[in-house]
Amino acid sequence: MSEVLSLVIDTIPFIAIFATIAISLNIEYGYAGLPNFGKVLPVFGGALIAGSMVPRMIQAIFPDAPKTDYIFNNGPASVELQAFMNTHHEISVIMMILGLIIAIAFGAFLGLISAAPALKLREDYLAITLIAMAEIFRAISKNYDPIMNGARGVSVPDPLGWLGPKSWVYLYVSSAMLIASLVITSYMLRTPLGRALRAMRENEVTAQSLGINIASLRVKSLMIGSAIAAAAGYIDTMYSGGLTVDKYDRYQYTFIPWLMVLMGGAGNNLGVFLGVSIYWVASRAINFYKDQILSGISWLVNLGGSGIDMSWFDVTRVERIAFAIVIIVILLLRPQGILPEKPIKTPGYRLVEKMMKKNRETAS
Amino acid sequence: MPGPGDALACLQGFVNIPLQQFIGFLFYMSILSLMGLGLTLMYQTTKVPNFAYASYVGVGMYVAFLGHERILGIMPPYLLAPLAFLLGGVASLLTYLLVIKPLASRGASIVQLMIATIAVELFASTLIYILSDYYYYVHKIYTVKGFLFRSNDIVLIPGIQLTAAPVIAVSLLAVLVVALYIFINKTRIGIAMRASIENPQLAEILGIPTGRIYLLSWFLAGALGGLAGLLYPMWFYVDPSVPARILITIFAVSIVGGLSSIYGPFLGALVVAFAESILPSQIYGCLYSVGYPEASEILKYGFVFPMILIILFIAFAPVGLAPIVSSALTRLQRR
Numbered sequence: 001m002s003e004v005l006s007l008v009i010d011t012i013p014f015i016a017i018f019a020t021i022a023i024s025l026n027i028e029y030g031y032a033g034l035p036n037f038g039k040v041l042p043v044f045g046g047a048l049i050a051g052s053m054v055p056r057m058i059q060a061i062f063p064d065a066p067k068t069d070y071i072f073n074n075g076p077a078s079v080e081l082q083a084f085m086n087t088h089h090e091i092s093v094i095m096m097i098l099g100l101i102i103a104i105a106f107g108a109f110l111g112l113i114s115a116a117p118a119l120k121l122r123e124d125y126l127a128i129t130l131i132a133m134a135e136i137f138r139a140i141s142k143n144y145d146p147i148m149n150g151a152r153g154v155s156v157p158d159p160l161g162w163l164g165p166k167s168w169v170y171l172y173v174s175s176a177m178l179i180a181s182l183v184i185t186s187y188m189l190r191t192p193l194g195r196a197l198r199a200m201r202e203n204e205v206t207a208q209s210l211g212i213n214i215a216s217l218r219v220k221s222l223m224i225g226s227a228i229a230a231a232a233g234y235i236d237t238m239y240s241g242g243l244t245v246d247k248y249d250r251y252q253y254t255f256i257p258w259l260m261v262l263m264g265g266a267g268n269n270l271g272v273f274l275g276v277s278i279y280w281v282a283s284r285a286i287n288f289y290k291d292q293i294l295s296g297i298s299w300l301v302n303l304g305g306s307g308i309d310m311s312w313f314d315v316t317r318v319e320r321i322a323f324a325i326v327i328i329v330i331l332l333l334r335p336q337g338i339l340p341e342k343p344i345k346t347p348g349y350r351l352v353e354k355m356m357k358k359n360r361e362t363a364s
Numbered sequence: 365m366p367g368p369g370d371a372l373a374c375l376q377g378f379v380n381i382p383l384q385q386f387i388g389f390l391f392y393m394s395i396l397s398l399m400g401l402g403l404t405l406m407y408q409t410t411k412v413p414n415f416a417y418a419s420y421v422g423v424g425m426y427v428a429f430l431g432h433e434r435i436l437g438i439m440p441p442y443l444l445a446p447l448a449f450l451l452g453g454v455a456s457l458l459t460y461l462l463v464i465k466p467l468a469s470r471g472a473s474i475v476q477l478m479i480a481t482i483a484v485e486l487f488a489s490t491l492i493y494i495l496s497d498y499y500y501y502v503h504k505i506y507t508v509k510g511f512l513f514r515s516n517d518i519v520l521i522p523g524i525q526l527t528a529a530p531v532i533a534v535s536l537l538a539v540l541v542v543a544l545y546i547f548i549n550k551t552r553i554g555i556a557m558r559a560s561i562e563n564p565q566l567a568e569i570l571g572i573p574t575g576r577i578y579l580l581s582w583f584l585a586g587a588l589g590g591l592a593g594l595l596y597p598m599w600f601y602v603d604p605s606v607p608a609r610i611l612i613t614i615f616a617v618s619i620v621g622g623l624s625s626i627y628g629p630f631l632g633a634l635v636v637a638f639a640e641s642i643l644p645s646q647i648y649g650c651l652y653s654v655g656y657p658e659a660s661e662i663l664k665y666g667f668v669f670p671m672i673l674i675i676l677f678i679a680f681a682p683v684g685l686a687p688i689v690s691s692a693l694t695r696l697q698r699r
Contacts, residue, residue: 122474
């Protein structure tokens with residue numbers, strides 16, 4: 001029983017963090033049709049606020065906080081800060097929330113500047129710009145040591161460490177974040193803004209002819225999406241307790257959210273949730289059945305009876321190959337995803353539905 | 365306070381380019397031209413930026429490696445150029461036939477096509493990692509995780525350490541420019557290719573087999589990448605992560621030159637190679653001469669310069685250099 005429980009406790013923060021990132025991508029791609037291939041940028045931005053800014057803010061603001069250099073003497077500094085947070089509860093909670101607000105604002109800012117150069121151009125230019133922005137940001141963080149001690153990274157003290165076991169605390173924190181972002185996005189998408197986003201996705205020219213400002217709509221959706229993604233990155237780093245550039249790479253924080261959105265169904269938050277769950281189960285299954293997969297592969301290789309030893313094979317690489325194939329197969333066979341997008345039931349839509357029903361009745 | 369003497373010292377520091385570095389610049393510019401030309405050609409035919417392009421370069425890099433380990437020994441891998449050309453082209457053709465064409469015929473959007481090419485990149489780069497694992501753990505060839513064949517190269521002029529790689533790359537570039545000009549303007553296939561890029565429907569009405577022309581374009585584009593990949597380790601260090609890393613540099617070449625022009629990549633490669641391999645050290649030289657030795661920090665950021673160029677060009681001149689230069693040239697001619 002306790003094994004099952006610990007599995008659930010491990011699962012929920014992961015699913016909540018990735019579902020939040022995938023929902024933010026769903027706003028950008030699913031609703032607005034924008035190719036955000038730089039999703040890792042706002043996630044990493046939020047992570048930087050958590051891992052690089054909040055601890056130093058505490059050091060700077062509170063005179064009795066330990067003053068050991070947080071970046072270049074990170075080991076002792078993060079232990080001392082953790083002890084300080086464990087004894088100063090109000091300060092830690094306030095700084096955690098303040099940091100989250102800063103992360104959200106920083107994410108929105110990153111969305112704004114990364115979209116700015118390509119606002120009026122075709123989607124492909126926007127995609128290239130976003131990739132380049134993310135890589136510039138990561139390259140500078142990796143090479144300029146005062147940000148996060150370069151490629152070595154930093155270990156991050158947890159402001160909520162005194163509340164109880166970490167996985168329980170973050171189970172609640174990350175679920176709250178997921179629910180908040182779900183509520184905000186589903187509310188937002190029922191307003192005229194949501195319908196304008198879909199109109200832009202379906203046909204930019206038609207949308208423009210109806211007086212919709214494409215450039216400002218692109219900025220808005222990228223700012224909202226990036227703000228939510230930054231919150232996810234912030235919580236992610238606080239939870240994992242460490243920050244390195246290599247963790248926030250193109251694969252895990254751009255490609256995987258894309259896989260989740262395309263698999264579950266773009267434009268449908270429930271579908272995205274499904275996509276996240278499928279990814280999690282699949283990736284855990286590959287990890288769990290490592291040995292079986294390896295023996296399967298060596299059986300396949302040795303079908304001709306050649307007797308090749310496959311023990312060198314790194315099964316974790318199977319995950320990437322499998323997900324790359326899955327994405328292409330989904331795009332080919334079910335581009336709308338497992339749960340396709342549903343029409344929004346606005347009052348006008350209900351009226352049309354009713355009238356059509358009536359028409360059918362009178363006809364029969 | 366900086367004075368006029370400082371400006372002079374800075375200028376001297378700036379223009380002082382060591383010969384070896386300049387040779388490296390020429391080499392880098394040449395192979396970037398090959399790769400940028402391939403990427404631009406693909407973009408023009410299918411209107412999709414191919415994020416898997418660096419994989420074909422990776423194919424070339426590992427043809428060089430395997431050739432070195434298995435066939436040629438200490439001889440430089442130039443003899444394998446036809447193989448790298450062929451395999452790069454085949455990898456590219458497979459991408460087109462198995463992914464791009466089926467998706468496009470099902471009416472996939474440009475964003476869906478782009479994410480599909482990202483998936484192909486992931487697939488191919490993982491295969492390269494698996495290959496490198498195999499040689500590392502089974503054959504105990506540890507250089508597979510990092511190799512450089514500069515010392516295996518033929519030395520042409522010992523005095524200035526001129527090796528064959530830059531000479532071959534620059535002559536390849538020159539041949540390519542001439543061949544491309546003749547191909548595009550004088551041959552029937554080249555003209556058909558231009559027509560199917562300009563207006564595929566109209567070209568088909570005129571009886572041009574655009575499908576086959578696209579196949580040819582993708583093969584040539586990937587083959588150029590394979591060739592560039594074969595030359596790459598003759599001057600630069602290669603490990604399995606290099607293809608993914610140089611992808612953005614290749615995009616910089618195409619964007620700076622202009623995605624709409626077939627001659628754009630040559631201009632783009634000139635600018636990008638200068639910005640990455642010459643500019644940082646010269647800025648450092650300038651700042652060092654006026655007394656800022658700590659400016660050596662900038663040397664770490666060479667590879668960021670092409671990415672910044674992408675942003676600048678997309679923001680201020682998304683058409684790229686080629687149309688700007690050609691309109692400036694026609695204005696000069698009219699005078």
